[in-house]
Amino acid sequence: MGWELRHGNRWYLYRCRRVNGKPVKEYLAAQHDRLVPGFGAVMADQLGRLQRRLRHLRGLARQARSDVRGRIDDVLTLARDANAELRVASDGLLAALGYHKHRRGEWRMKRDVALLKDAIRALETQHAAGPGPLVNYTAPEADAEAAEVFAKSRAGDAGAQARLRVLIRDRNWTNWIGDLGVQATHQLVHMAAAGDVVWMAGIAEKVSALIDELLGEKPTVLEVLLARRVINGWLATHALELELAVRPPAVPRDRAHLDAALSRAQKRLTEAVRELARVRKLQAPVILAQLNVAASQTVVNGGGSGAPAKV
Known part of the structure; x- marks a missing residue:
């Protein structure tokens, strides 16, 4: 949509759109000065708002x-x-x-x-090295011993890592953590x-x-x-x-x-x-x-x- 100056001193308002895939220019209004309030200026303002809303709706549809x-x-x-x-x-x-x-x-x-x-x-x-864990296993809140063993094992403590496997067997956590x-x-x-x-x-x-x-x-x-x-x-x-x-x-x-x-x-x-x-x-x-x-x-x-x- 835009104004075009024709015949030397007259402004014409046109809207560009596509019909069956072909560009078409549609005449909307005309006035001597496009900056002076008039029917053409009001129509241009309303059409501009409408086009902005349509762009917003298309964006929402793409996001959905x-x-x-x-x-x-x-x-x-x-x-x-x-x-x-x-x-x-x-x-x-x-x-x-x-x-x-x-x-x-x-x-x-x-x-x-x-x-x-x-x-x-x-x-x-x-043995195949893989990326980071897909699931983050945390010890139950009430189990202080498990929380301590988990933290030390992840920090590289060899003694805690040996204790970790015993803890998993004792707590019957094999299906929870291992499967x-x-x-x-x-x-x-x-x-x-x-x-x-x-x-x-x-x-x-x-x-x-x-x-x-x-x-x-x-x-x-x-x-x-x-x-x-x-x-x-x-x-x-x-x-x-x-x-x-x-x-x-x-x-x-x-x-x-x-x-x-x-x-x-x-x-x-x-x-x-x-x-x-x-x-x-x-x-x-x-x-x-x-x-x-x-x-x-x-x-x-x-x-x-x-x-x-x-x-």
């Missing part, structure tokens, strides 16, 4: 779309990162049992089972419930029931890891489905983004379920249980004064 995409991406990122850690652990156990991925596809038993010992040793010595899959499930439950305590309790109970149904009476470590991947995939998938059902994005591009995210979450869930079924079909949990029994019998019957090292 950005918030929707941010929530969607947070759910996918959390589920992906959690399942990546669980996949490494489950794949490592399968490799240690003598399995390999045939042409990067299904797990199959290796013909040369003599590599089992080397694979286990490689898993024990493998990444459980922690990822807690974060997904909290995100899906959006902070509502009642809803969070209901989701947590449903997750516990699903885990019990998946694991059965005597699950192995490998089954627990794979079942946790299934649970995390289930949470991510249904959280995005609920987002699509209750708060569908108004903009088609944002809705397409949510649909694509939901498809990726469903694919991860399907892969996790298929992996658990394959492992049970291969009877890998049975072999793992037999190895655990054989190892315990070796320790008992082998004598010796040294206790097995704990990881």
